[in-house]
Amino acid sequence: MKSIKKPITSILNKQVLVLNQNYHPLLICTAKRAISLAFLGKVKVVENYKQRVSSPSLTINLPSVVKLDKFVNVRNNKIVLSRKNILKRDQHQCQYCLKTGVPMTIDHIIPKEKKGPDSWENLVACCHKCNIKKGNRNLEQSEMKLIRKPKQPTRIHYIRQFVKRDQSSWKPYLYMGNKELRAIA
């Protein structure tokens, strides 16, 4: 194993999306792990990268998405409600004007003064300009619109952070459109 050259190692370290038996995204592992699980019959390869990997005896397509053969029951670990996680969920994009790449703040959709709670449904990433514009008003009064309804992030939101351009094969399983993929590429 010591003789494995760097390019092969880096290919084998490529990230692979692991789906549950019902196609729900579960986690990410390395291609090396995915290949060995496939050989053991524990996963089925669903999608491949363009690259192939060769050993002296065989050449195979490099898997990009695999699916578990047996369903595993996983508890949906709750993600902590924090400024950092709100920004992550909203991909550092102002949820009013779509701006990215500018300093972000957190907006209470229903203002705190109007008893708006600190919750996944009431907090969104917001640029300073929109935050000032909205001020202490709620949505109707400010006549501002959210680009999407904020929700508690799921495992899918978490995994979405890891999607890179050459992982476009993951996106149907993460319910991502082209627009969302470009935003994080």
Ligand SMILES: [Zn+2]
């Ligand atoms: Zn904005």
